Amino acid sequence: MSVAVEQAVRPRDRSERIERIARTALPIAIGVVSIVIWDLVVRLNDLPHYILPAPGLVAKSLWNDWGTLYPALLVTLRITFLALAVAVIGGVGLAILFAQSKWIEISFFPYAVILQVTPIIAVAPLILIYVENTHIALLICAWIVAFFPILSNTTLGLNSADHNLINLFQLYGATRWQVLRYLRIPSAMPYFLGGLRIAGGLSLIGSVVAEFTAGSAGQGSGLAFRILEAGYRLNIPRMFAALILISATGIVIFLFFTAVSHLILRKWHESAVRREN
Amino acid sequence: MLQDATARPLVRLSHVDKLFGNGTLALKDMNLDVGEHEFVSLLGPSGCGKSTALRLVAGLGEATAGTIEWPSRAGGKGLRDIGFVFQEPTLMPWATVFDNVYLPLRLQLVARGKAADEVAAVLAKVGLTGFEGAYPRELSGGMKMRVSIARALVTKPRLLLMDEPFAALDEITRFKLNNDLLELWRSQSWTVIFVTHSVYESVYLSNRIAVMAARPGRVVADLRIGAPYPRDDEFRTSTVYNDYCRQVSRSLGEAMRA
């Protein structure tokens, strides 16, 4: 009897463990293989480093140029997170305002859409002309890109509270504030967090794109400017190094918000709970 | 013990119509008096407008025509202390069992510590002691329904509106909750309007059954179940019970042909 149970359990256990290991091992293996192929392509074709630098050279440049790249990374990070913070405050605040009155939503939502569909790369030069402080101009650009997913997701979430639950609150004479606090905001949470995950990546893209447009030098320049600068100087390894830093930042931001979302929703939302059947 | 319904109705529906925006005429000329301390069942086929009628009584939505009056209330205004059990459990998935049951009190600004005893008491009544910290997704369908019932009871409402509350439960639990409900109703002098599909359940519980017909929904028969309370499992096997069931079934059959 107990033997039978053990046999029934073990293969499943093992396959689960294998899957867990594979989940990290496989992507790493693919990465390693790609880097090796990249290295081989450069070596076998004898490519000059100003066309395609070998991975080792990029790593070395990352190490040697850390003194210029690191401050640039900090600048980019600061713009990204400031823009995201303002986008969260503005997006959530506006969504709550929209939820209070259909009329406000009807009046303003189209403009939020216009803000979203106009390519930032086309608007950035204008913003850079009108706003004197480059830093603030970059912030505005990144904010425009990050703001919309938060606004639209949170609006959708606030409006998707269960109808019967709304009735229940009505029945007990709940105030507008109580409905918001105890019903609409918790209902909106999964939607908001989904928007936040998208907005995190977008605010990084927004700040990089805006900085490319600005092309500004000086002590306040971020990673995008370092890429431009390295391009002018045909310092391709440094371009790659800066690019890798930007990608890594994006990945970290995404993982961070995925973890935050999981932590908040793990108790109750279908997306985060592990269903045992 | 039971007053005459027409003498002092708690709520009176006269000539109530309900037309939904999509053109569905859910209720047409529905008339119903519910007296104070009565236990009235609304019995009828699926889609005949039982839930719609119950929501109108609760003040959720407006009647298209007709009136819903509260003659025993000053100014005829609607009742505030109503408990409502929806057809679905309708729990907040992000809140624990405790917080779900605490909700009506929280909305009335009762402090959490003060409410704890009341919440524990109603949870005990529905047999969910020990599940205070559980989330709805961790409960079975029947347990969720019992949480929903506990939530409706926690404010000690004067009028309890229940929309097929026991339909999802197994027979043994249902019988037990039937008895508990009767017990509560008798001891707390509530008024109950109880929606059900089941002839047997309605006869067991109610002192009046309003049989409804569909398309459009209306009350076609108003039957008095004179069997005395307390009713217990003995009653379920009595000839009186069977006679009433037969009578109500016949009436329901006519309603479905109507």
Ligand SMILES: Nc1ncnc2c1ncn2[C@@H]1O[C@H](COP(=O)(O)OP(=O)(O)OP(=O)(O)O)[C@@H](O)[C@H]1O
């Ligand atoms: N919100 C709504 N919008 C449009 N039509 C509705 C709405 N709610 C109910 N109806 C219609 O009104 C009629 C009565 O519905 P109701 O839910 O009151 O039936 P019911 O008697 O409770 O049925 P059941 O026993 O299956 O719960 C149905 O025909 C239904 O399609």
Ligand SMILES: [Mg+2]
């Ligand atoms: Mg119904």
